[in-house]
Structure formats: C-alpha cells, structure tokens
Amino acid sequence: MKDTTLATLGEFGFITRIADSVQTGTGVITGIGDDAAVTAFTPGMQLLSSTDMLLEDVHFRHSWHDPYRLGRKSLAASISDIAAMGGIPRWSLLSLAIPPQTPVAFLDEFTRGYLAMASEHGVALIGGDTCSSRHGLAISVTIMGEQLPERILRRSGARTGDEIWVTGTLGDAAMGLNLLEQNSVTSPLTDPLGPKGEGQGGSEYLISRLLDPTPRTLTGIALAESGLVSAMIDISDGVLADFGHIAELSAVGGEIRMDDLPLSAPFRAAAGQFPEFPFPFALSGGEDYELCFTSSPDHRKKIELLMKKCGIGATPVGIVTSSPEVVTLLSDGRPFQQKTPGFNHFT
Ligand code: ADP
Numbered sequence: 001m002k003d004t005t006l007a008t009l010g011e012f013g014f015i016t017r018i019a020d021s022v023q024t025g026t027g028v029i030t031g032i033g034d035d036a037a038v039t040a041f042t043p044g045m046q047l048l049s050s051t052d053m054l055l056e057d058v059h060f061r062h063s064w065h066d067p068y069r070l071g072r073k074s075l076a077a078s079i080s081d082i083a084a085m086g087g088i089p090r091w092s093l094l095s096l097a098i099p100p101q102t103p104v105a106f107l108d109e110f111t112r113g114y115l116a117m118a119s120e121h122g123v124a125l126i127g128g129d130t131c132s133s134r135h136g137l138a139i140s141v142t143i144m145g146e147q148l149p150e151r152i153l154r155r156s157g158a159r160t161g162d163e164i165w166v167t168g169t170l171g172d173a174a175m176g177l178n179l180l181e182q183n184s185v186t187s188p189l190t191d192p193l194g195p196k197g198e199g200q201g202g203s204e205y206l207i208s209r210l211l212d213p214t215p216r217t218l219t220g221i222a223l224a225e226s227g228l229v230s231a232m233i234d235i236s237d238g239v240l241a242d243f244g245h246i247a248e249l250s251a252v253g254g255e256i257r258m259d260d261l262p263l264s265a266p267f268r269a270a271a272g273q274f275p276e277f278p279f280p281f282a283l284s285g286g287e288d289y290e291l292c293f294t295s296s297p298d299h300r301k302k303i304e305l306l307m308k309k310c311g312i313g314a315t316p317v318g319i320v321t322s323s324p325e326v327v328t329l330l331s332d333g334r335p336f337q338q339k340t341p342g343f344n345h346f347t
C-alpha cells in the first residue's frame, strides 16, 4: 500500500478502510455504510450540533501539519464547540474533498489521528462524504453532542459583576504559529528558543499547542453540571474577541486585566523576542481552544476546587461590567490599546 494513491484505491476502497477502523459508540444504532446513520439520544437530553471546515492553505499547511495531528485537530476544533456549551460530545460526520494523487499512507495517518481524538473524547464517527478535489484538501467535520436542557451553557447568560475566567494558558498556539512562520520550521523541529530559558522543548510545546490542541471536554461538562457558570465560549480567536461574543449576546461589557492573563513558561520565554511583549498573542492569538466563562464572585472558591478536580488551571482575568464595551487594563489602570482584534477570515 506504500505507493498507493486515492486515485488507485478509489472512493469506496477508502470508505471501507475508514469503516474498518471505526469503533462503535454511545447511542450508535447504525453507523457508516447505510444512507444515513441512526443514533439514539440519552432520554431527556437535547441535541447540540456544530460544523467546521478546514481548508488547505487557509487553515493548515502540509509543511507544518503532519497528517496524524491534522486528523486530531480536525476533530478537536469541533469537540471544543460542544465543550463550550457544556455538552457531551457523541457523534461526528467527516466529509473530505481529496486531491486524487494523495497517498493512501497520508489518509491512513489522518484517519488514525481523527479516530484517536474521537476515542479520547468518547466520539463515534458515524458517517461522512468523500469526493475528489482539484484544489487542495478540504475537510469538513460535523459534530453532535447532547446535554440536559438546564445544563447547557450559552454565550448569553453573563451578568454584570460576574468574574471572567479562562482555563489553561493563553497565546501558546499563536506563539507556536509565530515560531513556525519565523523559522519556516519543518520536521524535524529545530528549537529557536535554544538557551533562552526553556531550552529544548519550549518551542516544541508551543508548536504542539497549535498543531495538536486539547479540547476541554471534561472541564466543560463539569462546569455545566456545577450550576456555577452563567455563560461560556471556547477561545478560538483570542479571549478579547471571544469574550466579546459573550458580552454582545449578554448585552454587557467587561474589563480584562492584562496582568492576570495566564501565560505558560515557554510562552514567556518566547515572548521576549517580540517587541510588543506579550499581549497581542495572549489577547488575540487564535486556536488555544481553552474555555472562557463567567461566574458570580461568590462562587470563586467552588470554581477553584472544581478546576482542581478537573486537573486544569483556571484563572479569573476580569469582571463583567454594565458598559457595552470590553476594555483591557494594565496594572496601573490605564487601558491597553490593542491594535489587532481576533482573527477574522474576511479582514
Ligand atoms: P451516498 O451516496 O448514499 O451518500 P456514500 O457512498 O457517500 O453514500 O457513503 C457511503 C457510506 O460511507 C455512508 O454511510 C457515509 O456516511 C459513509 N462515508 C462516506 N465518506 C465518509 C468519510 N469520509 N468518513 C466517514 N464515513 C464516510
């Protein structure tokens, strides 16, 4: 199979290869192979659905993304959307437009990555579509999840006086992207951080946060079950833009304290190279796939305890205000002027 391409294997040969490696999952009655998949809900739950596209040279580059991690990331971004609602991810559909000369070995690695991410988060692949592409690889992932109606967390519930929280650390993926762009690094990775503090591994960590993000599934579900959270979103375009969506839909504003943004040690080490250290990456860097949520200050201790149980750091970074604006404050109370808002495909 080493030199086989999709052109020689054919569409159905490829679908059979996927079907053979798929495991069944919760609620799956009929998976890949029929005209439509059949699934059963958990009684009392509602359906959450989301879809995402990844296009070659728009969302990924073959020179940076190896097929295994590309498969993982294709699903991770969608799982993150279900996590952001506090949902339990369950079922996915994978549609691919593939250049005919793509090696089957590439597709096998892609599938292996996709299915590894799926099994780590309890997701079953129940169908999709496969066609040929004349202009690069296009990936479309649809995910469905479920949750009890009263637990589902939306962007619209934030209240004035709530604290703004983020999980994990911010800006790592954007810094990873910057390192790749700076160095045109291909595999094997060189480490431009070198002796600058973190040494070997620092760059690798940041780049892996970009190429192999971790959706916060269990954290999202735990927050939803806790009843402590008023609004939630996942951070795919930077906390400034994504909290901005909460603010807009909740008809509130917010103050984000720059000094409280959680930064990883490799991020700090790498940020020294950039003159505007380090705010633009942490505020507006894309693809961290952490969660941003709001919660009454009365719940702070309980949230801290819950996050400890989830094994993930969470940091209060600001406060919800009644003004319609979201402002970013430096430690002396002056506003920080952010030049670039979050990533936007059309600007
Ligand atoms: P139809 O012509 O009825 O749309 P297809 O030949 O497109 O059927 O697909 C056959 C089966 O294979 C379906 O169950 C479909 O969901 C599944 N399938 C096709 N492509 C993929 C894919 N990339 N990943 C997972 N399942 C797929």
Ligand code: MG
Binding pocket: 128, 129, 130
């Ligand atoms: Mg079809």
